[in-house]
Amino acid sequence: QVQLVESGGGLVQAGGSLRLSCAASGRTFSSYNMGWFRQAPGKEREFVAAIWWSGYSTYYADSVKGRFTISRDNAKNMVYLQMNSLKSEDTAVYYCAADHQAFRVVVSTQTAAYGSWGQGTQVTVSS
Numbered sequence: 788q789v790q791l792v793e794s795g796g797g798l799v800q801a802g803g804s805l806r807l808s809c810a811a812s813g814r815t816f817s818s819y820n821m822g823w824f825r826q827a828p829g830k831e832r833e834f835v836a837a838i839w840w841s842g843y844s845t846y847y848a849d850s851v852k853g854r855f856t857i858s859r860d861n862a863k864n865m866v867y868l869q870m871n872s873l874k875s876e877d878t879a880v881y882y883c884a885a886d887h888q889a890f891r892v893v894v895s896t897q898t899a900a901y902g903s904w905g906q907g908t909q910v911t912v913s914s
Contacts, residue, residue, distance in 0.1 A: 792809070794809075801875055804871045805870045819886045820891050822834065822837040835847070840886075870910070881909075881910050
């Protein structure tokens with residue numbers, strides 16, 4: 788199992804930017820697709836973005852497409868989420884997650900596909 792630790796959350800004004808980081812340790816990080824999810828108060832956890840194990844392919848929720856960018860550095864065991872043009876509706880706890888299946892052919896948007904989760908980092912966007 789991989790251990791994940793997120794950082795980089797905080798308070799930002801609408802229109803601003805934040806960069807979230809996720810440090811991974813444990814099983815071979817570069818073999819697994821990685822995802823970012825978020826959960827707002829009173830709502831279910833939702834998919835934000837995912838990246839293929841090689842970094843070759845990415846996928847985004849429609850709500851963040853064009854504003855957020857997911858990337859990874861397999862040499863450093865790191866995943867990032869660059870968030871630009873933030874909106875109040877982006878306010879949530881953001882979680883990094885690792886797929887439980889190595890070398891999955893396609894990235895998944897479903898929480899059930901991810902077997903390891905970080906503790907989350909709070910992002911608050913003030914309007």
